[in-house]
Amino acid sequence: MQKPCANCHTMHNSQGYAFINIAERQDALMNDTCVGCHTSSSVGFEDPSGVVQPYVWTTVNPGYNEMKDPSNFQPTLAGGNFYWVAGGAAAHLKGHNVEGIAGAFSRSPPGDGTSGKTFDSATPITCAGVNGCHGDTAVVSQVESIRGSHHSNVAIDGNTLLGSYRMLDGVDGREDPDWEYTLTASDRNQYKGAVRIFDSEWSPKLISSFCARCHGNFHHDDGGTGTADLAFSSPWLRHPVDIDIGGRGDEYAYGGGAAPAPFQVQTPLGSEFFPMGGPSETVDLSGANGWGIITCISCHRAHGSPYDYSLRWNYQAWPGGGYNGCGDCHTTKD
Amino acid sequence: MRYSDFWTFLLIAAFGPVSYYPGLVQAAGPYLDSAHGNSTYGVSRVDIAAAGFVRGNCAHCHDQHASVGAGSADLYMLFDKSNTDQARNLCLNCHGSGTVYQTGGHVINRSYSFRAGGWTADPLNNVKDAFSSLSQASSHNLNDIVKFAGATARSWKYNSIDTGNANRGDSNACGVCHDPHLIQGDPAFYAFNQNSPKSAAARTGVVTQINSSPVNLWGDKFLPDLATDNPVERMSSYPTYRDPYRSTVTPTFEPDGNSAQQGGANSVNYVAFCTTCHNDTNAIYSSDLFRQLNVIDWPLVEKHGQEFADDDIQMNGPYSSGNGSLGYVLSCLDCHEPHGAVNVFLIRGKVNGGVTTSANPSFSTSIISGNEFGQLCSQCHNPRPLGSGRDWEDVHHDNTVVDGPYLKVPGSCNVPAGGCHANAAGPPVGVQINCYGCHYHGAVTGGTNPVTLGTIPMPDLVIGLNPQTF
Incomplete structure (x- = not known):
């Protein structure tokens, strides 16, 4: 980020004869919280001051185009939007109920296997830090946990925090410069996956492994149910992630079954590798070669969506309405 | 197609x-297009419907993360144990009785005798009870099916792993005959006409071809298509098939009550379907009978199949009496229920317009000493074509007009020792020996009955060598 320092920092906590921050001190002389800076009262992408920043929470309905149809443009970014989960207790399934946006429920993360966390009003989910997703998750302070990340623009490889995808410490990936504000098959994020052989395989560079820090059982086929299924193969106890749908034949005709298949932006596949020159409009599904990998993000938005379980599409209303995103891969189940 | x-x-x-x-x-x-996927009458688990999922959604059966109903999830991402025993099976949660998961109550599924045969006195109205020994005298053993279909040599779909233990989530007996993602209901709108005769539009497609790839609706009859809507999938592919009576009062025929004989054009070819398993090569062990099932060579050996009667046969309608190459072919479901039945050996409660349990409501276990099977056979075969005092006497002992292979020698009916009858004068009227003693799948004169262990006597009038008795 190369913008005026005052856009984010305040030297004296004073501006226009008023305090910038009254309620609490902000580390690093920040003039607002994570939520504060990434919240907008409009659905635009670029605020009037010209500062380009991803709005993850809009206080007005940003609209949602589940199919990402270019002819029906809606400015929801790749992670979705917290607008819907902020709608009160009845909306708690529509995203992560992050502090400052949505009320906390006293519960452990769904599918939690190892984190041992319980989030409640005293220890809510935060954007960053020990109870958050972004930054160094070993650091308590949210601001401190993302130290330097906004000032760095190093190549993403997941080897350092500064080189991590979207400040998700250790995660690899390829970032769309406008956070999928505009979206096509060749203008998008590319998520990091892997072709797993064993259920126990786990790598911090994978987006799904990252989710598994809190939702660990959901990453494994056999965890937490008492049903032993140690093989990482069908029949599955849980829907697998970090598995390649390429070359499977049978019911899997993603993108219409063409080879290579058109990339479906509404159900993005991750990859073990990243193509030179940016995302490809097609995906090679000729075999389990690492290009067509199911990740958590293939079905879910990280921040929130209009739909329960933060799904990318209105799956609950299907059939008869909504959209069967499952059918993008399970093409005979539509 | x-x-x-x-x-x-x-x-x-x-x-x-x-x-x-x-x-x-x-x-x-x-x-x-399947019954489960229909947004009007498809699957709808109560808990999932309450969570906002509409009818027909995958989530009613599949729990993507095994997180609903802790501890009961099973392989194939099923929300409950796939196959445990005769009473617990994922499918039976909705196709069961009592407290069920399906919104609006359990799915109404009638017996074949009810729907095709018009036996509306049959109280059975769900599949779970059809498999229950509490309400039925016999039923397909679900664990036996799993062991057979999941054997290494087969590993049929949904029964993919040979574990020697049928109580595993990677196998489900129902899936052998019904692919849940393709199968259609009958009638299509289960909430309506669920007690009606099998409907003209949806009487087929209730089963899927066993172990086919791609999965094929069996017997579907919509637009002509040689790929899947093959005439072979219907009983009309056998020219000598006759629809049994649904009613003999004002003659109507199975399966839909049509007043005209359709020759199987309306009926699924259950011969081809059932003989995928029950043929002359597969060894199938029955945990209920404690023995291997009789082999069935329907195309080449059995008289009720595609082989001919040896001599005269005396029949009731819609079959004609006669001799020589009558060659009628029966469908398995003309006599058997697919799930469970009030009679032994899955024998239907109503066959060819007649109720088989009228004189012996149990028709259950006394298959050796009783004469219950005569009730079944007499629905199609005329037991007294010459009007003698004893049922079945003419057809066995008169060699002048009808098929009577065993000479009648008064006073010698028990000769040789261990012969057909216990007393020299023959059985008293109404106490005939059981048809099953000599007539069963694969039976041949000179052969040994697998249940009675008796030998089927050689006929006095030999027509060929060791003629089939079934």
């Missing part, structure tokens, strides 16, 4: 693959 597939084929042929807008490509599969 399903109707929708046919038109999709035409559209693609004319305009190329359908694309809603550039980039979005989703192939249309058959699930939405």
Whole structure:
């Protein structure tokens, strides 16, 4: 980020004869919280001051185009939007109920296997830090946990925090410069996956492994149910992630079954590798070669969506309405 | 080919693959055409419906993360144990009785005798009870099915792992005959006409071809298509098949009560379907009978199959009496229920317009000493064509007009020792020996009955060597 320092920092906590921050001190002389800076009262992408920043929470309905149809443009970014989960207790399934946006429920993360966390009003989910997703998750302070990340623009490889995808410490990936504000098959994020052989395989560079820090059982086929299924193969106890749908034949005709298949932006596949020159409009599904990998993000938005379980599409209303995103891969189940 | 597939084929042929807008490509599969996938009458688990999922959604059966109903999830991402025993099976949660998961109560499924045969006195109204020994005298053993279909040599779909233990989530007996993602209901709108005769529009497609790839609705009859809607899938592929009576009062025929004989054009070819398993090569062990099942060579050996009667046969309608190459072929479901039955050996409660349990309501276990099987056989075979005092006497002992292979020698009916009858004068009227003693699948004169262990006597009038008695 190369913008005026005052856009984010305040030297004296004073501006226009008023305090910038009254309620609490902000580390690093920040003039607002994570939520504060990434919240907008409009659905635009670029605020009037010209500062380009991803709005993850809009206080007005940003609209949602589940199919990402270019002819029906809606400015929801790749992670979705917290607008819907902020709608009160009845909306708690529509995203992560992050502090400052949505009320906390006293519960452990769904599918939690190892984190041992319980989030409640005293220890809510935060954007960053020990109870958050972004930054160094070993650091308590949210601001401190993302130290330097906004000032760095190093190549993403997941080897350092500064080189991590979207400040998700250790995660690899390829970032769309406008956070999928505009979206096509060749203008998008590319998520990091892997072709797993064993259920126990786990790598911090994978987006799904990252989710598994809190939702660990959901990453494994056999965890937490008492049903032993140690093989990482069908029949599955849980829907697998970090598995390649390429070359499977049978019911899997993603993108219409063409080879290579058109990339479906509404159900993005991750990859073990990243193509030179940016995302490809097609995906090679000729075999389990690492290009067509199911990740958590293939079905879910990280921040929130209009739909329960933060799904990318209105799956609950299907059939008869909504959209069967499952059918993008399970093409005979539509 | 399903109707929708046919038109999709035409559209693609004319305009190329359908694309809603550039980039979005989703192939249309058959699930939405299935009974489970229908948004009006499809699957709807109570808890999932309450969570906002509409009827027909995958989540009613599949729990993506095994997180609903802790501890009960099973392989194939099923929300409950796939196959445990005769009473607990995922499918039976909705196709069961009492407290069930399906919104609005359990699915009404009647017996074949009820729907095709018009036996409306049959109280059975769900599949779970059809498999229960509490309400039925016999039923397909679900664990035996799993062991057979899941054997290494087969590993049929949904029964993929040979573990020697049927109580595993990677196997489900129902899936052998019914692919849950393709199967259609009968009637299509289960909430309506669920007690009606099998309907003209949906009487087929209630089973899927066993172990076929791709999965094929068996017997579906929509638009002509040589790929899947093959005439072979219907009983009319056997020219000498006759629809049994549904009613003999004002003659109507199975399975839909048509007043005209359709010759099997309306009926699923259950011969081809059932003999996928029950043929002359598969060894199938029955945990209920404690023995291997009789082998069945329907095409080449059995008289009720595609082989001919040896001599005269005396029949009731819709079959004609006569001799020589009558060659009638029966469908398995003309005599047997597919799930469970009030009689032994899955014998239907009503056959060819007549109730088989009228004199012996139990028709259950006394298959050796009783004469219950005569009730079944007499629905089609005339037991007294010459009007003698004893049922079945004419057809066995008169060699002048009808088929009577065993000479009648008064006072010697028990000769040789261990012969047909216990007393020299023959059985008293109404106490005939049981048909099953000599007539069963694969039975041949000179052969040994697997149940009675008796030898089927050689006929006095030999017509060929060791003629089949069934």
